[in-house]
Amino acid sequence: MVLRSKSFARYIFQNQHKLIQQLLQTQQLQIRLCSGGSQQIQQALRVEEDDMPKISQAAPVAAPFPMTLEHAPDVGEQFRYADLSVRLAAPHELSPKPDTDDMAFGKYFTDHMLKIAYHKRLGGWQKPEITPMETLNLHPAAKVFHYAVELFEGMKAYRGVDGRIRLFRPNMNMARMNITAYRSGLPTFEGGELIKAMSRLIQIDSEWVPHTESASLYIRPTLIGIEPTLGVASSDSALLYTILSPVGAYFKPGSGGLKLYANPNYTRAWHGGVGDRKVGSNYGPTIHVQKEALKEGCHQVLWLYGDQHELTEVGVMNIFMLYVKENGERELLTPPLDGLILPGITRDSILRLCRQWGEFSVKEQKFTMTMVQQLAKEGRLLEMFGAGTAAVISPIEHIAYMGDEIHIPTESHQAPIYRRLYDTLTGIQYGKIEHEWAPVIA
Amino acid sequence: MVLRSKSFARYIFQNQHKLIQQLLQTQQLQIRLCSGGSQQIQQALRVEEDDMPKISQAAPVAAPFPMTLEHAPDVGEQFRYADLSVRLAAPHELSPKPDTDDMAFGKYFTDHMLKIAYHKRLGGWQKPEITPMETLNLHPAAKVFHYAVELFEGMKAYRGVDGRIRLFRPNMNMARMNITAYRSGLPTFEGGELIKAMSRLIQIDSEWVPHTESASLYIRPTLIGIEPTLGVASSDSALLYTILSPVGAYFKPGSGGLKLYANPNYTRAWHGGVGDRKVGSNYGPTIHVQKEALKEGCHQVLWLYGDQHELTEVGVMNIFMLYVKENGERELLTPPLDGLILPGITRDSILRLCRQWGEFSVKEQKFTMTMVQQLAKEGRLLEMFGAGTAAVISPIEHIAYMGDEIHIPTESHQAPIYRRLYDTLTGIQYGKIEHEWAPVIA
DSSP states (O other): OOOOOHHHHHHHHHTHHHHHHHHHHHTTOOOOTTSOOHHHHHHHHTSOOSSOHHHHHHSOOOOSSOSOOOOOGGGOBOOOGGGOEEOOOOGGGOOOOOOGGGOOTTOOOOSEEEEEEEEGGGTEEOOOEEEESOOEEEOTTOHHHHHOOEEEOOEEEEEOTTSOEEOSSHHHHHHHHHHHHHHTTOOOOOHHHHHHHHHHHHHHTGGGSOSSTTOEEEEEEEEEEOOOOOSSSOOSEEEEEEEEEEEOOSSOTTSOSEEEEEOTTOOSOOTTSSTTSOBGGGTGGGHHHHHHHHHTTOSEEEEEETTTTEEEEETTEEEEEEEEOTTSOEEEEEOOOSSSSOOOHHHHHHHHHHHHHTSSEEEEOOOBHHHHHHHHHTTOEEEEEEEETTTEEEEEEEEEETTEEEEOOGGGSSSOHHHHHHHHHHHHHTTSSOOTTSOBOO | OOOOOHHHHHHHHHTHHHHHHHHHHHTTOOOOOSOOSHHHHHHHHTSOOSSOHHHHHHSOOOOSSOSOOOOOGGGOBOOOGGGOEEOOOOGGGOOOOOOGGGOOTTOOOOSEEEEEEEEGGGTEEOOOEEEESOOEEEOTTOHHHHHOOEEEOOEEEEEOTTSOEEOSSHHHHHHHHHHHHHHTTOOOOOHHHHHHHHHHHHHHTGGGSOSSTTOEEEEEEEEEEOOOOOSSSOOSEEEEEEEEEEEOOSSOTTSOSEEEEEOTTOOSOOTTSSTTSOBGGGTGGGHHHHHHHHHTTOSEEEEEETTTTEEEEETTEEEEEEEEOTTSOEEEEEOOOSSSSOOOHHHHHHHHHHHHHTSSEEEEOOOBHHHHHHHHHTTOEEEEEEEETTTEEEEEEEEEETTEEEEOOGGGSSSOHHHHHHHHHHHHHTTSSOOTTSOBOO
16 A cells, blocks of 8 residues: 555545554454553564664674663662553543644644653652653752753654554664663663553554654653752652654655755764763754754754864764765765764664665764865765654755855765665565564554 | 052952942942842842952953843843732641751752743743742653753852841843853843842742851752753743752761862863853763762762863862962962853852952963872962852862872861852851842842
């Protein structure tokens, strides 16, 4: 079932509830959409998605972060999916679902949320609960408001062409979230248990997972420190919660590739800091610079580092460059995970796919603006693109850098690599390509 | 009035109480120091405390930040103290006041708080309101929880020896808060109006201002972005609030000077970042490092920067070093405001006082760990101390640095400078020394 027409897509989206039922019946699947599916989730997650034997045999890739983290002894009790309680929204509390055309990123939210409290004094993690979407009531001295004791992940649930709902490498997000929690003085947790609880949440709000390949359900697990004391110290109380938001494209389509603002006066992250951890502190300070980029007629900031103006990230994405080496061979570069770079899961997936393809060399290596300028001048710069969960892959068309206007011919090629990567990744995510990376959860 | 002579300067300083009274009388100013209400606050604040003509004529000090900031045209309406509404707590809502011995930093809070909402769609800043202390009810997608869209100030109200309540250079906090808001994509506001509203809050909770010189009422103005959307962008809704907390000493007394943990693998701030703005993002990432310092038997982190291991800050304070130059003269150093350093108000006050004293040279200049090691070895290192609102001045006794254990003889001197600065600053704050820096608000 391929949805090319917009009106057809809208029809599907508005009638998704009935269509799902029909589809499930024809496929003889017995997925109960709004009841306890823990067994099914556990089965789906049994697919180990983080070690991909086929690819890693072809070309080993260093893990961007440890997939398991030992809990500190003083963290206390862990929460368990088995203890999850569910309080459903009353019919009058349900929100209307937005039109696909109006799905600005992270503007609409589903009817329910997942909450898990942590209180060291009560022994550790408390029981998880799914509740109607509701405000958080926090003490005004909660550390999250003062010292940015907060971190998050970005994930998506995809409605496949078969009507089933998939995640994408969720164990990677859990592993990254745990090392970030550790770095933030917040309690670590069992990622597998959170995936199960979030999957249950998605099942309950499954009608919110858009029936189109041009949209998905964005998943935002968030961990905040809520202890109401003003000392700059670890928070002995925390709240782990997950909200869901149906999203269209992060960037507005039809505008061609990205125009980037590269101003060496601003730095995103630095050695000895937290640039490789998904903490709120990496984002707040970028907002002013992003405003400046918009004023300069650019879409996003290209973040540079150091005297050599190394490229590090673009907006909230990792950056890739495909170019022709002096010997005529093609090479794909992305900056290495040296502490300045967020270890992106899309980044990792791209590296693994390209190394599996084996058609060009793939390197995690620093590159500078001088190199970009030189390659562009010599016609050896082929493609540049950003990569991340929200935007998937975004082609770059232009860089404004210290008075120079550099054109990147990313979209001038017949069959660009970025497009093939986009099609492969979304193919896996939307169930067109069966793959261990995309476990079915509903 | 030009102050060239050291002794004359000292005379002025020591007799400023009488001199100011005379000055006020000759200028026919009618500052009523101790009665209720807005008129009095307005009058008290009419004393411009940020340009100190006498001192700056003698030895000009560069302003650490602009004292006024033009509001961007799209900020909209400003709030006004005149529109303040007050809803008092019912008798059963009042909290018992803690014993002075149990006043851990920022653990207890007063009965009321100040709140001012900002909604761009509603035209800008809304009317200020004082309410009973209560939880904040925020959407779980509020930007403050995800992207650290948050900033704060630290101020104190002091119960003087005359029973009256004083602030300390509040206009400086307001100016710094506004440049921080601008850098954070949050709306700016009229600092003078906020001081008046906060002063009213303190008057209402005035019984919470401790009647002792060993404690004070900590004031925490906080500005958070509350727009419930997940895009990394300016927040079109914000909440400016102030809570009050009676506090004792930030560091436990009786433990001698601070032991510092100096690990060059961690960096607090960097060029092109926000190290010179009071945003939450500067604090969260330090908590893990502070935990490491405690594990190593140290009290606080000494933050180093760059290959030369420049000293930048200590814990949440600015750092000062008094040493003997090769020509035998004493010199006080503190790192310059080059973007890495928070422009502290205690820092600025120390520089102004020491330049006014004129007894040793005072420089805002980088210094490195190699220099500290060398001076300590040669017996030329006299004192090191941290300075900030919460801790006032904290002597440093010891630095653990790359296997070296450096002893700092700060407390070995007969009449250390840090102690004189402490006595002078607290003397001003507690009304023992009448001074323009400490306007009476109740």
